[in-house]
């Protein structure tokens with residue numbers, strides 16, 4: 156198996172007596188989009204700072220792109236792009252000049268810098284606003300300019316701290332789609348922190364849920380739903396004709412089916428796992444005509460609330476992260 160691009164083992168950070176991150180172990184594979192989720196103060200930013208070599212762990216190890224973040228922080232920073240939650244620009248300079256300034260700081264030769272800045276501005280959808288001062292940019296435009304700046308270095312990994320903070324729904328959607336496209340097209344590994352769970356679940360391959368310095372669970376959204384021992388991990392919405400009691404009873408008796416209800420002419424079938432292909436086979440074999448089949452999965456919000464009902468980890472439901 157390939158070595159993970161980010162590898163964290165037993166990482167702990169204490170601020171005096173306060174444990175900000177506690178015995179964290181986590182591996183992220185190349186090309187993955189990983190979401191670090193959790194409420195304020197959970198330890199997400201501290202973890203990011205340790206990955207970047209910007210703060211030293213109290214104990215444990217963190218390796219990024221095969222480099223030790225404590226011993227080789229400069230080499231790590233060369234290969235990792237970091238977008239903090241409060242990005243600073245030269246407000247009196249245009250978006251274009253801000254990027255050129257960063258390119259020069261990174262010693263990119265002038266001609267190449269101009270070309271790369273043009274490409275990046277186009278990539279993030281800011282070509283038209285390139286000659287406007289950064290002070291006139293909206294929050295969404297600033298985030299996109301920040302992304303362009305990070306990408307100038309051609310990073311292998313990008314780390315985004317709360318990238319959607321303060322954006323309106325359309326801005327959030329645009330930024331997340333852009334992040335997803337970058338990861339897909341350029342093969343960049345993305346780690347992003349957020350407490351807006353429903354937003355990031357759209358683009359994350361896997362998420363880790365943090366609380367009070369501990370990673371309680373990690374996995375893709377469907378496995379987390381399963382890990383929560385949710386009786387009903389997903390609902391299949393089925394449009395089929397004709398619907399009669401015999402059909403409903405037959406479906407109720409299928410393995411993995413928890414409930415079958417009829418609602419507005421559609422069947423709502425709650426199941427423990429995805430049985431859609433088995434289900435369509437049975438319906439067609441029974442002589443029914445199937446005109447609609449849609450799967451509705453539990454989202455991260457549901458998962459998150461199950462874990463942290465009342466703001467505290469719901470001890471009965473926590474399945475510990477095992478490295």
Ligand SMILES: Nc1ncnc2c1ncn2[C@@H]1O[C@H](COP(=O)(O)OP(=O)(O)OP(=O)(O)O)[C@@H](O)[C@H]1O
Nearest residue numbers: 170173174175193194195196197198199200201202
């Ligand atoms: N420099 C510091 N000195 C002392 N305590 C700190 C320092 N930085 C963070 N902490 C504490 O460590 C804990 C984790 O903070 P951290 O900023 O990593 O959380 P977070 O999950 O990123 O939260 P947020 O979403 O609010 O940024 C918090 O209790 C915070 O008060």
